[in-house]
Amino acid sequence: MGTEKIPSSVVQFALADRLINIGRANSFWPLTFGIACCAIEMMATGCARFDMSRFGAEVFRPSARQSDVMIVAGTITKKMMPGIKTLYDQMPEPKWVMALGNCAISGGPFAFEGQYSIILGADQFLPVDVYIPGCPPRPEALLQGIIELEHLVSDWKRWKNPEAA
Amino acid sequence: MNAPILLQPDETFILNVGPQHPATHGVLRVKMEMSGEYIVNAETVIGYIHRMHEKMGELKTYPQFLMNLSRMDYLGALGYSHCHVLVVEKASGIVVPERAEYIRAIMVELNRIASHLFWFGAFVMDLGGFSPLMYALQDREHILDMLEAVTGSRLTYCYFRFGGLYNDIDDDFIAAARRFIPRMRKSLKKYKALVTGNIIFRKRLEGIAPLTPEMCRKYGASSAVARGSGINFDVRRNEPYSVYPEFDFDIPVYHECDSLARYMVRMDEIEQSLRIVEQGLDKLPGGPIMPDKKPKIIKPPAGDYYQAVETARGSFGVRLVSDGGKNPYRLKLRSPTYSNMHLFDEACRGMMIMDALAFMGSLDLVIPEIDR
Amino acid sequence: MICDKTKQALQSLFPKATPEPAESSPAIPSSEAQEKKAKAPAPRQDGVVERDYAVHGYHLDAQVSPDQLLEAVSILDEAAFFIESITGVDWIKENQLEVVYDFSRYDFDTCRVVIRTRLDRNNPVVPTITGIYAGANWHERETHDFFGIKFEGHPHLIPLLLPEDADFHPLLKDFKA
Numbered sequence: 001m002g003t004e005k006i007p008s009s010v011v012q013f014a015l016a017d018r019l020i021n022i023g024r025a026n027s028f029w030p031l032t033f034g035i036a037c038c039a040i041e042m043m044a045t046g047c048a049r050f051d052m053s054r055f056g057a058e059v060f061r062p063s064a065r066q067s068d069v070m071i072v073a074g075t076i077t078k079k080m081m082p083g084i085k086t087l088y089d090q091m092p093e094p095k096w097v098m099a100l101g102n103c104a105i106s107g108g109p110f111a112f113e114g115q116y117s118i119i120l121g122a123d124q125f126l127p128v129d130v131y132i133p134g135c136p137p138r139p140e141a142l143l144q145g146i147i148e149l150e151h152l153v154s155d156w157k158r159w160k161n162p163e164a165a
Numbered sequence: 166m167n168a169p170i171l172l173q174p175d176e177t178f179i180l181n182v183g184p185q186h187p188a189t190h191g192v193l194r195v196k197m198e199m200s201g202e203y204i205v206n207a208e209t210v211i212g213y214i215h216r217m218h219e220k221m222g223e224l225k226t227y228p229q230f231l232m233n234l235s236r237m238d239y240l241g242a243l244g245y246s247h248c249h250v251l252v253v254e255k256a257s258g259i260v261v262p263e264r265a266e267y268i269r270a271i272m273v274e275l276n277r278i279a280s281h282l283f284w285f286g287a288f289v290m291d292l293g294g295f296s297p298l299m300y301a302l303q304d305r306e307h308i309l310d311m312l313e314a315v316t317g318s319r320l321t322y323c324y325f326r327f328g329g330l331y332n333d334i335d336d337d338f339i340a341a342a343r344r345f346i347p348r349m350r351k352s353l354k355k356y357k358a359l360v361t362g363n364i365i366f367r368k369r370l371e372g373i374a375p376l377t378p379e380m381c382r383k384y385g386a387s388s389a390v391a392r393g394s395g396i397n398f399d400v401r402r403n404e405p406y407s408v409y410p411e412f413d414f415d416i417p418v419y420h421e422c423d424s425l426a427r428y429m430v431r432m433d434e435i436e437q438s439l440r441i442v443e444q445g446l447d448k449l450p451g452g453p454i455m456p457d458k459k460p461k462i463i464k465p466p467a468g469d470y471y472q473a474v475e476t477a478r479g480s481f482g483v484r485l486v487s488d489g490g491k492n493p494y495r496l497k498l499r500s501p502t503y504s505n506m507h508l509f510d511e512a513c514r515g516m517m518i519m520d521a522l523a524f525m526g527s528l529d530l531v532i533p534e535i536d537r
Numbered sequence: 538m539i540c541d542k543t544k545q546a547l548q549s550l551f552p553k554a555t556p557e558p559a560e561s562s563p564a565i566p567s568s569e570a571q572e573k574k575a576k577a578p579a580p581r582q583d584g585v586v587e588r589d590y591a592v593h594g595y596h597l598d599a600q601v602s603p604d605q606l607l608e609a610v611s612i613l614d615e616a617a618f619f620i621e622s623i624t625g626v627d628w629i630k631e632n633q634l635e636v637v638y639d640f641s642r643y644d645f646d647t648c649r650v651v652i653r654t655r656l657d658r659n660n661p662v663v664p665t666i667t668g669i670y671a672g673a674n675w676h677e678r679e680t681h682d683f684f685g686i687k688f689e690g691h692p693h694l695i696p697l698l699l700p701e702d703a704d705f706h707p708l709l710k711d712f713k714a
Contacts, residue, residue: 078700079700116705116707
């Protein structure tokens with residue numbers, strides 16, 4: 001799973017691993033995979049006002065082989081699901097998944113009785129690390145999700161928690 | 166030594182421009198049969214974001230369905246909601262106060278500008294230029310701020326109600342809109358210098374993908390796809406609805422039929438929308454935003470009704486078949502992008518793949534609207 | 538006026554039937570009138586009816602039988618209408634499926650025409666109009682997806698919006714997910 005620190009071979013270099021994880025956390029390369037409305041907020045986050053580039057994550061790679069975060073932005077239908085699973089399998093380790101928006105979390109506004117065509121949430125078939133609720137979530141929420149993922153990946157925090165202080 | 170594998174002159178291979186692709190603006194799949202760089206045949210496969218809005222229309226009541234239309238086309242959401250509330254009001258005989266209609270028109274036009282700006286950024290990004298996307302989305306953020314202050318949402322609005330609106334606009338909104346109009350005009354000049362006059366841009370679009378008016382008629386194309394081929398069709402002029410007869414604006418029509426004509430139509434439409442917003446703010450009457458008398462439960466009389474509006478993507482229509490109950494008996498959404506996309510298969514035969522993708526960008530596609 | 542010309546051309550398809558008088562539907566009918574309508578719904582005869590545009594949103598409403606469909610659509614094609622959409626309606630109580638064709642015009646001589654045909658619900662077959670309007674291709678595939686209506690002569694009648702191996706028709710009233 002993407003949340004555990006992957007042990008290298010017999011010899012463990014704890015400090016080097018920590019440094020590498022900090023590097024990973026500060027340079028996520030998302031996969032350009034916008035499905036529906038949430039994709040627009042993802043693109044707006046990448047642009048000048050909200051600027052994902054401050055966190056190192058503006059490099060959207062079209063190819064799954066070059067990315068390490070899959071931001072599932074939009075409703076997943078049964079027709080699309082094999083494609084998403086293929087893309088996830090094509091990503092090299094370590095990889096993480098963020099479920100952006102209510103549809104990717106649990107089907108969103110389209111989960112109702114009589115539904116025949118959507119999958120109720122990305123976690124039905126993918127291991128999701130961060131859930132970002134909203135319909136669509138504000139770009140600031142996506143940035144918060146990236147920061148949460150940074151905390152998951154490395155134990156280095158960007159700033160202290162206000163409650164802890 | 167191995168013999169090289171050469172493609173025979175009549176041999177073709179299948180290239181899958183798959184559901185995940187930066188240029189397809191969503192989950193659209195095009196199976197292209199290629200002979201080298203040229204497309205011999207193309208088949209579009211859709212349905213990867215089919216969320217069954219029409220079935221939901223039958224299972225939900227009329228007010229419950231209001232939120233669905235924003236998710237259908239999220240870039241120009243208010244235009245779509247406008248059509249739905251208009252058809253239900255027409256069927257039920259609800260009279261909308263004049264102030265509400267003017268505010269609706271102003272909001273819809275601002276949303277149209279935001280949609281065209283996003284299309285502009287994404288289109289130039291398809292052709293390889295990344296900077297205009299940043300500028301366009303920055304201008305769009307101003308519009309989104311204005312709309313958010315009144316409606317509460319940035320993207321998927323649920324602002325119109327049957328009979329009017331749920332929230333009135335205030336002086337802050339009017340002042341912000343008045344500040345925005347000259348700012349947007351300045352930006353349009355910047356885009357003209359940066360993009361429209363760019364020689365590489367023009368060479369990539371001039372003469373590409375000619376669409377004859379006859380082809381547009383056979384497929385039912387509308388908006389810039391038809392107006393770039395010389396067809397002077399805009400639902401706001403041909404079948405006026407709401408308060409559009411009060412406004413003085415032009416319909417840009419270009420006769421060259423190529424991708425550059427479709428681009429120019431949309432850029433000119435932004436200026437015309439700014440004119441409508443200006444006139445709307447000048448003529449805005451006072452008064453209530455909801456009617457005094459409105460049925461508590463919306464139950465249009467039995468029969469079928471149709472309403473068409475001009476959205477950013479074309480002529481959107483709602484066909485409502487009612488049996489007098491709380492839920493619609495059948496709610497058909499006629500999506501403009503569906504008809505516009507349909508002619509891609511026939512039109513792109515014989516094109517080079519890079520021209521075909523530029524053509525796809527000039528059609529202004531929003532895939533959830535095709536799939537509904 | 539193109540509307541009158543089209544109405545006359547369509548009426549020539551029905552030599553025997555007398556044209557019905559133009560319907561004037563009230564804005565909000567009283568509850569008694571609704572009850573009367575519910576008690577005695579007479580099936581509509583084939584023919585052309587003019588509708589009140591301000592209430593219904595279209596001008597001409599023609600009900601044809603499946604054999605007359607191609608002729609009616611050719612009349613509209615020669616008069617330079619464009620195809621707006623094709624859809625279906627499931628009238629389960631009358632055991633019929635209805636296919637509704639919408640046509641409109643590009644010029645300022647506005648005339649919206651609706652053509653309907655009624656089919657038996659157990660065996661819904663209707664000829665395709667893709668020979669006349671190429672844009673009917675996707676509309677007919679979608680109607681087939683949602684209602685199971687077979688369009689005879691369609692070049693490629695496979696699911697469009699549903700998955701390729703789908704064998705259910707969701708918009709039928711007795712469909713359970």
